[in-house]
Amino acid sequence: MDQAQRRNKMENKNHRKPKFDPRKEYFFKNGGILLEKQLALSQGLDIGPGQLKVFSHKDVRKATNQFDPDLLVGSSTHRNVYKATIGDREVVVGVPLQREPNPTMIDRNLTEASIAIVMSHDNMVKLYGCCLETCVPMLMYEVLPNGNLSEHLHGDIASSSRIKWADRLRVATDTAYALSYMHNALRKPVVHRGVHSLSVLLDNLFHAKLANFGYSVSITPGDTSQRWPVQGTPGYVDPEYIQTQVLTDKCDVYSFGVLMLELLTGRNPIRMLRGGRDLVDVFVSAVEKNDMIKMIDSEVLEQASRHEIQQFAQIALTCVAKKGAERPTMIEIVVQLRQMRAQLNIPQLMKHK
Structure with a gap:
C-alpha cells in the first residue's frame, strides 16, 4: 500500500461517525438536569443525599417482566403504569409513551425525583428509584393499596x-x-x-x-x-x-x-x-x-x-x-x-x- 492509499484509509477512518448510544446520552443529559434541580431545591443546605436509586433500562424491563400487559395497573396520555418487583420490593413504574423527548414531562419527572432526594416525610409518597436512560425518565414509587x-x-x-x-x-x-x-x-x-x-x-x-x-x-x-x-x-x-x-x-x-x-x-x-x-x-x-x-x-x-x-x-x-x-x-x-x-x-x- 503506497503512502497515498494509507493516507486515504486514515482519513476515511477518521471520518467515520461514532456509534450513537441514545441511552447513554439520555442518562447524562437527564442526570445533569436532576443534579441542577437537586442543588436548587436544597438551597445551599448540606442535607445529605436521599435514598433514590438509579436503575438501568434493563433493570426496569426485568422488573416488569418485559413490560408484561398483565402487570399494567393504569395508564394516561403520557405513560403506562406497571407493577414491578425490584429485589424483594414491590413498586409501581411509570413508563413514558413518548418516543421523543418531551421537555414538559422531563421537567415534571425530574422535579419529582429531586423532591424525593431532598425531602422525606411519612405523609409524602416514597419514590424508590428512577431510570434516566429513556427520553423521558421513568420513576418508581411505593405501592399504596387503597388507591387515591x-x-x-x-x-x-x-x-x-x-x-x-x-x-x-x-x-x-x-x-x-x-x-x-x-x-x-x-x-x-x-x-x-x-x-x-x-x-x-x-x-x-x-x-x-x-x-x-x-x-x-x-x-x-x-x-x-x-x-x-x-x-x-x-x-x-x-x-x-x-x-x-x-x-x-x-x-x-x-x-x-x-x-x-x-x-x-x-x-x-x-x-x-x-x-x-x-x-x-x-x-x-x-x-x-x-x-x-x-x-x-x-x-x-x-x-x-x-x-x-x-x-x-x-x-x-x-x-x-x-x-x-x-x-x-x-x-x-x-x-x-x-x-x-x-x-x-x-x-x-x-x-x-
Missing part, C-alpha cells in the same frame, strides 16, 4: 363503600402534615401546586400520603416581583394566584381548603366546575343562607356531630379566604385538625418527621 382519595369519594369504590368520617379526618390531617413539612422543612418554602384528591394516596389503614410533585417549586417568601405560570387542577387553584401569577405557600392552603370541602360534601370540584359551578362559591353561598347542612355528605351526617361538622367547615372556610394573607398557615391547620382528632379519641398512629 378521588376513587373513594367519587369512583366505583365510593358507590359500594363510603369513606368514613374518622378516615376523612385522618386523611385531612395527614395531608396537612405533608404540606406543612414542604412549606417549612427548608430555608425557603416548597409549594406543591397540585393538591387535589387524585394526588392523595391511601394505604390499607387509610393513612394518606401526598403525591404528584411534578409542579412543585421553591419560592422566596415575600417576593411579589416574580410571576409564575399558573399550574394546578381547575377547581382547586387559588383565584388570587390565577389573577396575579404571584405564588406563595398560601396557594397550597387554598387548594387544601377545597380538598377539605370535598371531604365534607363528597362533591367533585372538577366535575362541578365543568358544569359551571365552583365548589367554594356554592358552599360559601350555602353557609350564608344557613343551608350548609344540605351540602354535607350523607356518610358524614350519619357519623359526625353537628359541632364536628361546623369545626371542620370553619377550618376549610378560612383556608379558601379570597386573600392569601387572610388564610392560616399549614402549621396552624395541623394544630386545629389534631385537636379535632384528639376530641374524637382517634389514635395518632403516624410518626411525623
Whole structure:
C-alpha cells in the first residue's frame, strides 16, 4: 500500500461517525438536569443525599417482566403504569409513551425525583428509584393499596363503600402534615401546586400520603416581583394566584381548603366546575343562607356531630379566604385538625418527621 492509499484509509477512518448510544446520552443529559434541580431545591443546605436509586433500562424491563400487559395497573396520555418487583420490593413504574423527548414531562419527572432526594416525610409518597436512560425518565414509587382519595369519594369504590368520617379526618390531617413539612422543612418554602384528591394516596389503614410533585417549586417568601405560570387542577387553584401569577405557600392552603370541602360534601370540584359551578362559591353561598347542612355528605351526617361538622367547615372556610394573607398557615391547620382528632379519641398512629 503506497503512502497515498494509507493516507486515504486514515482519513476515511477518521471520518467515520461514532456509534450513537441514545441511552447513554439520555442518562447524562437527564442526570445533569436532576443534579441542577437537586442543588436548587436544597438551597445551599448540606442535607445529605436521599435514598433514590438509579436503575438501568434493563433493570426496569426485568422488573416488569418485559413490560408484561398483565402487570399494567393504569395508564394516561403520557405513560403506562406497571407493577414491578425490584429485589424483594414491590413498586409501581411509570413508563413514558413518548418516543421523543418531551421537555414538559422531563421537567415534571425530574422535579419529582429531586423532591424525593431532598425531602422525606411519612405523609409524602416514597419514590424508590428512577431510570434516566429513556427520553423521558421513568420513576418508581411505593405501592399504596387503597388507591387515591378521588376513587373513594367519587369512583366505583365510593358507590359500594363510603369513606368514613374518622378516615376523612385522618386523611385531612395527614395531608396537612405533608404540606406543612414542604412549606417549612427548608430555608425557603416548597409549594406543591397540585393538591387535589387524585394526588392523595391511601394505604390499607387509610393513612394518606401526598403525591404528584411534578409542579412543585421553591419560592422566596415575600417576593411579589416574580410571576409564575399558573399550574394546578381547575377547581382547586387559588383565584388570587390565577389573577396575579404571584405564588406563595398560601396557594397550597387554598387548594387544601377545597380538598377539605370535598371531604365534607363528597362533591367533585372538577366535575362541578365543568358544569359551571365552583365548589367554594356554592358552599360559601350555602353557609350564608344557613343551608350548609344540605351540602354535607350523607356518610358524614350519619357519623359526625353537628359541632364536628361546623369545626371542620370553619377550618376549610378560612383556608379558601379570597386573600392569601387572610388564610392560616399549614402549621396552624395541623394544630386545629389534631385537636379535632384528639376530641374524637382517634389514635395518632403516624410518626411525623
